Amino acid sequence: MSERQGRLSKANDWDNIVRVINKSPKNFCIIQTYSGFFGSTVYRAIVGSSTDYVWDQSMCGAVANEDLGPLEWPHTTEGYAIYERNNDVMYPYFKENHLATAHISIDMLEYTTAKKIISKIKQNKILLLKTHDMTPRDFKCKIVRIVGSIQNITNLNDSNSVFRDRDGVYIEPCHDNNFFNLDVEKFMSDDYDTYCNEYLKLCSFLELMPNINNVRQYILLLKDKINRYEKDIL
Secondary structure: OOOOOOOOOOOOOHHHHHHHHHHOHHHEEEEEOOOOOOHHHHHHHHHOOOOOEOOOHHHOOOOOOOOOOOOOOOOOOOOOOOOOOOHHHHHHHHHHHHHOOOOOOOOOHHHOOHHHHHHHOOOOOEEEEEEOOOOOOOOOOEEEEEEEOOOOOOOOOOOOOOOOOOOOOOEOOOOOOOEEEEEHHHHOOOOHHHHHHHHHHHHHHHOOOOOHHHHHHHHHHHHHHHHHHHOOOO
């Protein structure tokens, strides 16, 4: 089965958001990711590779009053703040949500407003935004589209996973000039060379100074947490 997520409902301020971003596209970048395709991990990898990107305490996803870097795990709790949805599966949902994710605290592009985006802009910085809507091509800024399948990354497809049960979902690339298609399976690979090649292509597209080892360390620890969750160790 190919891409299923389709076009999501957008905030009433969508046209203004497009205008703000397209007025100064070099000051913005967008991650286009299907839900569960490690979009927050890619977000952290990008911002953790360059001080050119906006990052502050309000974005770090900490539960307690911690000021964490993009590639830093919480020190006072086991995981990040949870996303509040699917309350009908509270225990397994909370457990995975808190312990086996890389959540960040930002509004999704389709649910924010131009005013909120403007409030996050900092001089000479790039604001990285994120969307689960895989269809929009309205923007002139650089867009990192997460493509491929997560089926071989984890063994959670047949479990009660809220975030990773994406069996059969395959995201096709987009070949517009301002898009980079990041192969999620290669980026999250256990094989160092496979990961490194994909990460370096991302860095080249975004003109980042590679932070190979720290990004790699973050990914491997996240995968370890996911595997421990799957085995019901956490």
